[in-house]
Amino acid sequence: MNTFGRFFRVTIFGESHGEALGTVVDGVPAGLALGVDDFAADLARRRGGGGAGTTPRREDDVPEIISGLYNGRTTGAPLTIMFRNTNTRSGDYANLTTHPRPSHADLVASRKFHGHNDPRGGGHFSGRVTLGLVAAGVVAKKMLFSDTDPLENGGSAQKNIVFSSSIVQIGGCSDKNRFDEVIADAMRDGDSVGGVIECRATGVPTGLGEPFFDSAESLAAHLLFSIPAVKGVEFGGGFGSARLRGSQNNDPIVDAQGSTASNNDGGINGGITNGNDIVVRVAVKPTASIARPQQTYNFKEQHIAPLTIVGPA
Amino acid sequence: MNTFGRFFRVTIFGESHGEALGTVVDGVPAGLALGVDDFAADLARRRGGGGAGTTPRREDDVPEIISGLYNGRTTGAPLTIMFRNTNTRSGDYANLTTHPRPSHADLVASRKFHGHNDPRGGGHFSGRVTLGLVAAGVVAKKMLFSDTDPLENGGSAQKNIVFSSSIVQIGGCSDKNRFDEVIADAMRDGDSVGGVIECRATGVPTGLGEPFFDSAESLAAHLLFSIPAVKGVEFGGGFGSARLRGSQNNDPIVDAQGSTASNNDGGINGGITNGNDIVVRVAVKPTASIARPQQTYNFKEQHIAPLTIVGPA
């Protein structure tokens, strides 16, 4: 289903080449100042800013706030944020129902929905649907950092939380100076590259998350794995910790605040935040849709067939 | 919270050293043959069978089916499965509130619950709480493989699904012949080791999972990360795929069934199962509770202090 969250509840909707896509965000406290400009920076980061290697599709991605806002402030009612699709060349995708792209959702979507899925641009499986996630994230950050509703958040905005995320590996290369080069090489070959993103949240209070099914790791991983290209998630030492002994991996407690000498647990013990930085790394597989010739099955003529994708994907 | 699932809904309860722990499983179809013996094999696997390196605590772990069963068959009402705690030496843990174990949940539990958490054996954070998860898993497998309720499961049990799981790495060693040796070495030092488990499900139908928030990966990762020691989860190529190019990572489709020449996607595209084997690897950090002397903070006397854990943990 397309709704997630108990207190802060996000519903996403829309397709890559439909009329519009977006999100309904419920559980937002009233009185939060919010405007279209608040979304600009994160939407630009999602779009990729024109660097080499990002999707060539260009749209303005202007959010329309359809409901939940009055006089520039949230009302407490559901916030609907919508993005019109403008640059939709449907013709590019007509071929995909007979020649599904390898490692893309084309084939499973067609089977799950008995051929009724919207095939244009991946339909509801498109990375473009993450526009709704980014918009919901902007609202979430506003809630964390604002002080407008003293009754709802105890009077103290979480001014000291800092989120940062960076790409730590692209196509097997961990030298950030060489990232552009690695991407340019792949593009020259009509190919794509995967990578690893590291996210870090500093200043998170101790005690967030619940034991077991609402563990901080469970909730974060649930959301991260909802993005189709994500194939791995690890916290703190992650897969590296699995190679260590307890005496190497344990984080010694060094003061009454519970500070630790290392952070192999990535800020989470037993599903509960421990006051250290939350550190999570996300493995993104290389974009399935590549310009380089590859092989797929021709479901119309029933034989293995070459596939060359032309144009934006 | 301690409840998970929309159709098949699992609630877990209990503490390591309380009276009992277990699970309430809702959404089980009526008419399923079920008995205490059905749980024996999986409970034995959880307990560790006496091999080197597993927890020294020994209990019979006899399930009591408290509700939802009549004349040896499920009734459609919630199934409550309970395990008495018998071998509980509370004295072992009295020290832990002042000297929290590094990388254990002792400290966060105390802070989150303002000192009211049950500290004995980790309380509700204990690995022993996974008894309820194992019991729920036994019921889930019964549902998949039984043919007793033709109206509920469409008349065809999923007889062809095969689950297997194995340890593929322990303490950095991937040679299964040397696993016992690696563990014995660590134990000799009073230390623990982490490892990686690979789970594989063969014969899973195409089309399970939903786009985005109920993706097959999201739901599996949510459950896996609910286990406190799990710090990483990856599907198919996982973090390895992030090092590849698309032309290397894509799984070419080779026949009308949608079979592929490789399985880097681990059986899931766009959150939907594609008919290939589901492959998931789980990174388990080394057990935090080690016999070897380590360092923690003495919260009573307010200074860094050595910690040596004696006896079962």
Add this chain to the structure above:
Amino acid sequence: MNTFGRFFRVTIFGESHGEALGTVVDGVPAGLALGVDDFAADLARRRGGGGAGTTPRREDDVPEIISGLYNGRTTGAPLTIMFRNTNTRSGDYANLTTHPRPSHADLVASRKFHGHNDPRGGGHFSGRVTLGLVAAGVVAKKMLFSDTDPLENGGSAQKNIVFSSSIVQIGGCSDKNRFDEVIADAMRDGDSVGGVIECRATGVPTGLGEPFFDSAESLAAHLLFSIPAVKGVEFGGGFGSARLRGSQNNDPIVDAQGSTASNNDGGINGGITNGNDIVVRVAVKPTASIARPQQTYNFKEQHIAPLTIVGPA
């Protein structure tokens, strides 16, 4: 929150005088034929068709299907149905923040949302928000009556279910011939009337609903009481059954199909449908917003004050 449902999940959004309102409907099977025309009849019934006594506001209420539809059929992705607000005269409502209408949500909305709620036309509390509920109901009926997706609904549309609803009492009068007269009398006085609606579903299969928290009565009552003006719900004999003895109220079973000689249980036993007609009656209080002078509190000047509402409300 504004989302309801486990399998068929409805999210509503929007305000009376905002840009638009509507619904996101998730869990709709793929392949269902759907078009704007399908909504016309039920939207007209909601609007009131021009009879005496209904809200004087007139809008076209044209649904826009924003997502989840492709080539005239549902895709399996969330269906977003939106209604633009066109006839919004905000000036009519400016007075309501200082002079809240008695028995309306004006005052509680202002207090709950610390004055940030959208006051225009009741904002998110407006009866106009039920447009989303009606639209979701149209989709639900399409699902019940269509045969387009044999894999999803077992190949048999519920062609024999018939829903009917009628007003059985208005302003204390149960003689349908006099309903127009009762309404006209009240309108002449600038007043409003309440009433009782009876809904009946014939042909509902036996066995729907679950014991306790997902009882058929619980789910229906939950939805009915979400409409602000609904103050009572009863099934079958309802409050009348509470006056009877068991020997009078029990429905004797008369054949192997489980047919009964009476239907005091309104088609539901123990929360489960029994094959009889589902009968539910809903008490709707008189519209709070009346043209007749009444008394409220002037929160600006801090005294009891007369209130006369002019124009549409």
Add this chain to the structure above:
Amino acid sequence: MNTFGRFFRVTIFGESHGEALGTVVDGVPAGLALGVDDFAADLARRRGGGGAGTTPRREDDVPEIISGLYNGRTTGAPLTIMFRNTNTRSGDYANLTTHPRPSHADLVASRKFHGHNDPRGGGHFSGRVTLGLVAAGVVAKKMLFSDTDPLENGGSAQKNIVFSSSIVQIGGCSDKNRFDEVIADAMRDGDSVGGVIECRATGVPTGLGEPFFDSAESLAAHLLFSIPAVKGVEFGGGFGSARLRGSQNNDPIVDAQGSTASNNDGGINGGITNGNDIVVRVAVKPTASIARPQQTYNFKEQHIAPLTIVGPA
């Protein structure tokens, strides 16, 4: 399903004649003093205290607190409260599968669960399952009235909330002095009576509940209708308000606190509490299981048959 609630989450389990029944309550703050004695008064009220007309079955109903409690205080982990069934004479119910009791859940349970339901004493449909609801209610009241966890409830216990409930009508009689007589008359005839319960909560803060699907009325009605014998629920004026005009039914606001001259809305506007008393009335149908001879269908021999129930039901 048998779980309800977002913050305070109740799961119920068990059957009338199984080993035990009870509840798992999640979301309880840590540090709440709780003991077996806390349950005595409400359990006695449920049992009926020996007055005429209540169920003749007598059990001690001793709660066992299985988990979530340590040193007499809640731990923040799920609280499991269990009641053993001791006085179970299964023989009394053997007849019910062939001769289902009219207006009881016997027949629908058998059909829904394909004959696998536990028929003894109504199984999971028994009124005895409400033991879990009463126990959960005791915990809820403890949470409201306690001041032990200042961080969780803002430091101010809701000391001023008063709950009261009373029977306002039995078998059509509203004169409380005659209730015993009405019941005795019915019992003499081997018959049962229905009735109406009025619940009142005084001192409830303004602003609880959410618009639409989490309206205060929706949530309360959902829970009330989960009890099998409840056939009607109304708030404030309820069905009586439906007979009035707006000018008669509206509650005039008379002061800056929002106090009103009347309380026809039963303390709720637009789904939100308004500070007035919450007033809800519940219609309970007469107990279906009566000693007087009645008629049912004999499903074994396939003909209409007399039914006389002997002994406790």
